Amino acid sequence: MTRAVYWYYMQSKVALKTSLFIVALVLGISTLSGTFLTLKARSDLEKDTAAQRDEIAKLDQTLERLEREKAYDTAAQEAKKVAKAIEKKQKEEAAAEAARKVAGSVNVPTSSTTAACSKPNTHSDPTRIDVIVNKKHCIQPLTFTPNTLIISCAGGDSAVIATTAVDDFKALCAAAKAAGVPLGITSSYRSYQTQVSTYNYWVGQGGQIAADRYSARPGYSEHQTGLSVDFSSGSSSLDSFTGTAQQRWMAKNAHAYGWVQRYTTANSATTGYNAESWHYRYIGRSAAANYHTSGASSLEGFWSISGGDY
Numbered sequence: 569m570t571r572a573v574y575w576y577y578m579q580s581k582v583a584l585k586t587s588l589f590i591v592a593l594v595l596g597i598s599t600l601s602g603t604f605l606t607l608k609a610r611s612d613l614e615k616d617t618a619a620q621r622d623e624i625a626k627l628d629q630t631l632e633r634l635e636r637e638k639a640y641d642t643a644a645q646e647a648k649k650v651a652k653a654i655e656k657k658q659k660e661e662a663a664a665e666a667a668r669k670v671a672g673s674v675n676v677p678t679s680s681t682t683a684a685c686s687k688p689n690t691h692s693d694p695t696r697i698d699v700i701v702n703k704k705h706c707i708q709p710l711t712f713t714p715n716t717l718i719i720s721c722a723g724g725d726s727a728v729i730a731t732t733a734v735d736d737f738k739a740l741c742a743a744a745k746a747a748g749v750p751l752g753i754t755s756s757y758r759s760y761q762t763q764v765s766t767y768n769y770w771v772g773q774g775g776q777i778a779a780d781r782y783s784a785r786p787g788y789s790e791h792q793t794g795l796s797v798d799f800s801s802g803s804s805s806l807d808s809f810t811g812t813a814q815q816r817w818m819a820k821n822a823h824a825y826g827w828v829q830r831y832t833t834a835n836s837a838t839t840g841y842n843a844e845s846w847h848y849r850y851i852g853r854s855a856a857a858n859y860h861t862s863g864a865s866s867l868e869g870f871w872s873i874s875g876g877d878y
């Protein structure tokens with residue numbers, strides 16, 4: 569081998585080694601960076617998963633908190649309802665107690681006046697919606713109990729209503745609510761026994777003559793039929809109902825749903841009661857429509873039944 573050839577051979581060997589070294593280096597680096605990237609991706613993914621888990625845990629906590637709050641609200645509302653019911657019951661008991669106190673000194677008219685009021689007529693069936701109950705015509709039998717249901721007036725106050733009047737009571741309440749004048753309820757069905765307490769209470773307050781002007785004797789109350797309701801505006805009831813938006817709406821629209829104002833200024837001589845803007849009586853849609861167009865001023869006049877005082 570000549571020197572030149574040997575030199576060339578050595579140069580090539582070095583170049584080859586260097587090339588191999590570079591190739592090995594490049595391969596090594598790329599493998600390392602690949603591994604590094606895989607590791608990094610995995611760690612990022614784990615971080616993301618952990619973040620998502622945190623997020624879910626937080627959502628769970630929020631959900632639990634909302635459920636707790638909702639349960640608390642429901643419980644609070646229930647408690648309020650119970651408290652209201654207790655308060656109402658206590659008031660009723662106080663009124664009944666007051667009535668019992670005066671009952672001893674009051675002569676509640678029963679049998680003697682019952683005989684005079686028990687004459688059967690074409691409107692004396694208390695299960696029918698055309699029944700007349702007034703000071704000349706007591707309910708027969710005196711302790712009659714209608715079939716009733718407890719119905720909420722469009723989600724508001726509840727009333728005890730004769731089953732025959734339930735559908736149109738609901739329709740009336742819904743229509744009033746839709747018209748922006750939701751109705752409240754002061755009184756609906758009253759049993760004979762409740763009327764004994766109510767009447768005696770009023771007799772105790774102002775004497776029998778005064779009581780007879782605005783409270784029915786037991787067995788003479790239209791409320792005992794389950795077809796009468798005393799409406800309120802929610803905040804205004806009885807006399808203060810007059811002039812409210814609810815009262816004006818009722819005067820204009822109640823007849824379309826089968827209800828009529830029973831006691832007015834115009835008919836107080838016939839009915840024997842002072843005007844009551846809040847007291848409505850269910851007689852059915854067709855009768856109420858006829859009553860409205862006939863211009864009759866009282867149910868007694870409309871059905872030709874005697875009325876007036878006891």
Ligand SMILES: [Zn+2]
Pocket residue numbers: 755791796797798846847848
């Ligand atoms: Zn009434």
